[in-house]
Amino acid sequence: MKHAKFLNLFVATLVLSLGITGCKHKPKDTTPILGRTGQVGDGSKPFPSEAGTGTKIDDAQSVKPIDTTAGGIGQNVRFDPGSMNQDPGRFAANTVYFDFDRATIKPSETSKIDDVVKYLQGNPTHAMQIEGHCDERGTEQYNLSLGERRALAVREYLVTAGIQPDRVFTISYGEARPAESGHNEAAWSKNRRGAFVLLTPK
Amino acid sequence: MKHMTALRNTLLVLLTITSVGRAPAAEKLVVSGVADPSQLVPVSIEGYSGEALSVLRFDLEVAGCKITGAEEAVLRISGNNGPNLVGRVTDRNRASLLAKEYTGGSLRLQAHTFADDIVALLGRQGIARTKIAFKAEQGQNSEICVADYDGHNAILVTQDHTITRDPTWVPGRRVLYYTSYKAGNPDVYVHDLQSGTRRAFARYPGMNAGAVASPDGRRVALVLSKGGSPDIYVCDADGGNLRQLTRTREDESSPCWSPDGRTICFNSKSGGRAALYLISAEGGSMRRLRTDGAINCTEPDWSPDGKTIVFTANMGGFQICTVPAGGGSVTSLVAGEDPSWASNSRTVIFTRNRVKGRGVVSLLDVPTKQTKDIQQTSGSCSQPCWAR
Numbered sequence: 001m002k003h004a005k006f007l008n009l010f011v012a013t014l015v016l017s018l019g020i021t022g023c024k025h026k027p028k029d030t031t032p033i034l035g036r037t038g039q040v041g042d043g044s045k046p047f048p049s050e051a052g053t054g055t056k057i058d059d060a061q062s063v064k065p066i067d068t069t070a071g072g073i074g075q076n077v078r079f080d081p082g083s084m085n086q087d088p089g090r091f092a093a094n095t096v097y098f099d100f101d102r103a104t105i106k107p108s109e110t111s112k113i114d115d116v117v118k119y120l121q122g123n124p125t126h127a128m129q130i131e132g133h134c135d136e137r138g139t140e141q142y143n144l145s146l147g148e149r150r151a152l153a154v155r156e157y158l159v160t161a162g163i164q165p166d167r168v169f170t171i172s173y174g175e176a177r178p179a180e181s182g183h184n185e186a187a188w189s190k191n192r193r194g195a196f197v198l199l200t201p202k
Numbered sequence: 203m204k205h206m207t208a209l210r211n212t213l214l215v216l217l218t219i220t221s222v223g224r225a226p227a228a229e230k231l232v233v234s235g236v237a238d239p240s241q242l243v244p245v246s247i248e249g250y251s252g253e254a255l256s257v258l259r260f261d262l263e264v265a266g267c268k269i270t271g272a273e274e275a276v277l278r279i280s281g282n283n284g285p286n287l288v289g290r291v292t293d294r295n296r297a298s299l300l301a302k303e304y305t306g307g308s309l310r311l312q313a314h315t316f317a318d319d320i321v322a323l324l325g326r327q328g329i330a331r332t333k334i335a336f337k338a339e340q341g342q343n344s345e346i347c348v349a350d351y352d353g354h355n356a357i358l359v360t361q362d363h364t365i366t367r368d369p370t371w372v373p374g375r376r377v378l379y380y381t382s383y384k385a386g387n388p389d390v391y392v393h394d395l396q397s398g399t400r401r402a403f404a405r406y407p408g409m410n411a412g413a414v415a416s417p418d419g420r421r422v423a424l425v426l427s428k429g430g431s432p433d434i435y436v437c438d439a440d441g442g443n444l445r446q447l448t449r450t451r452e453d454e455s456s457p458c459w460s461p462d463g464r465t466i467c468f469n470s471k472s473g474g475r476a477a478l479y480l481i482s483a484e485g486g487s488m489r490r491l492r493t494d495g496a497i498n499c500t501e502p503d504w505s506p507d508g509k510t511i512v513f514t515a516n517m518g519g520f521q522i523c524t525v526p527a528g529g530g531s532v533t534s535l536v537a538g539e540d541p542s543w544a545s546n547s548r549t550v551i552f553t554r555n556r557v558k559g560r561g562v563v564s565l566l567d568v569p570t571k572q573t574k575d576i577q578q579t580s581g582s583c584s585q586p587c588w589a590r
Contacts, residue, residue, distance in 0.1 A: 136557050137516075141456040152431060156430075171387060
């Protein structure tokens with residue numbers, strides 16, 4: 001059974017990031033440190049609680065993977081839709097847009113993500129799901145991976161800025177959920193996006 | 203499989219001789235009439251009507267024939283629907299090559315069986331009685347559909363009311379892998395069509411997609427992003443022994459297996475542009491598959507005879523292309539995407555017209571480039587996979 005035990009998963013992520021490059025079958029349960037169960041944080045204490053009083057820059061540095069060619073920052077926790085409310089509207093204005101066939105964050109987009117960073121720092125029990133989307137001009141399996149790569153790029157920005165990895169989830173829709181229909185660049189540019197869905201505890 | 207067909211052909215000719223008493227020169231004439239594999243084989247059909255006729259015409263056109271008058275035909279097909287379908291095939295000299303009555307099953311099945319027998323006379327493996335799976339759009343959502351290879355007898359095998367996609371068959375079995383968002387995340391399910399039960403196969407954090415069984419069904423290759431980036435993984439059919447094969451910052455997608463189960467061909471963006479790569483199923487370094495003449499290559503599928511990889515190139519429009527399995531020069535076939543081989547290593551099912559229109563699943567005879575759309579009653583369909 002999976003528990004969203006964010007403190008011990010934070011520690012687990014630290015351990016994983018410090019040079020474990022093999023990828024054998026990992027046990028899915030991690031050792032509980034404080035006996036937490038349930039959703040992101042427990043609502044009564046600042047997230048991530050006993051590790052410190054919120055997210056300091058030092059903590060942020062320590063979650064960076066040592067080997068930057070290893071392909072990004074892993075995810076250890078699944079988002080459980082039953083335990084959290086999803087609000088796609090709250091950060092709709094912060095949607096991050098991408099160039100065609102690219103998953104890199106453009107400088108013009110970073111301030112929108114910085115807003116999300118600040119919000120999450122100030123709301124320790126809240127989490128974020130990032131939807132990755134594509135325009136229609138790629139093949140379907142390729143677009144599913146590209147959409148995921150875009151969501152992961154935004155996630156990586158958040159985590160590098162100090163947000164705990166297990167507060168940020170990704171979901172790719174490929175090209176299946178366009179923001180705008182239309183077969184021209186005006187529509188396509190609106191569809192190549194990473195969209196924020198705010199997650200709050202029920 | 204090939205010597206079975208030759209054996210069957212020989213038996214047929216022998217049977218014909220026994221029943222009709224003619225000289226066995228007939229089969230050689232047929233073979234020499236199709237010396238150029240890129241040419242359609244002219245055949246004529248007489249005496250059938252309705253569904254029997256439409257099935258015969260469809261199956262033979264898919265097999266690389268064209269329906270002509272008796273004068274030009276290399277094979278003359280005649281018979282009647284009857285209560286049971288009766289089928290006869292003669293060559294240009296009126297020598298009998300086949301005379302049979304087909305009993306049991308539906309009229310469609312009898313006609314498909316006859317078509318397979320006709321195609322066998324040309325030394326080819328018939329695929330008229332095979333099955334396909336594909337994704338059928340349902341408004342904003344999509345479900346998995348299973349049908350006869352020509353699109354008939356289609357049934358939806360999911361009712362998830364969400365996005366379901368990427369169906370693939372376990373070789374030799376009525377079992378599918380596919381991805382569904384039913385649990386709020388793209389997860390891989392394995393679905394036994396015979397028992398009607400399915401279970402979650404891969405539910406890791408992040409994306410779970412592109413699952414495809416090895417030729418012996420014992421392992422599965424799939425795309426997972428839990429490591430921080432969409433990468434190719436392999437595990438056992440029970441989900442154990444998960445091994446990460448690629449470890450790139452860029453995205454990977456659409457793995458497929460070599461028929462000997464040792465190599466995986468897949469798409470990667472790690473070279474800057476979408477291209478095809480090979481990697482041992484045991485792990486190791488990935489190497490680029492040379493595809494001279496094509497760029498932005500995705501969605502490969504490896505022919506069952508091991509010789510050819512078919513894939514989608516994107517050069518101002520999607521194009522179905524083939525390349526020798528060792529890499530080299532690409533042959534461009536028809537406009538379309540997401541190809542899947544039939545067990546005969548000759549016919550390919552693919553999608554055309556998806557962007558800017560309604561996705562249509564279509565069948566391609568690779569040597570002649572002739573295509574036939576499947577019957578499609580629902581709206582946009584895509585991501586076809588041929589059961590092998």
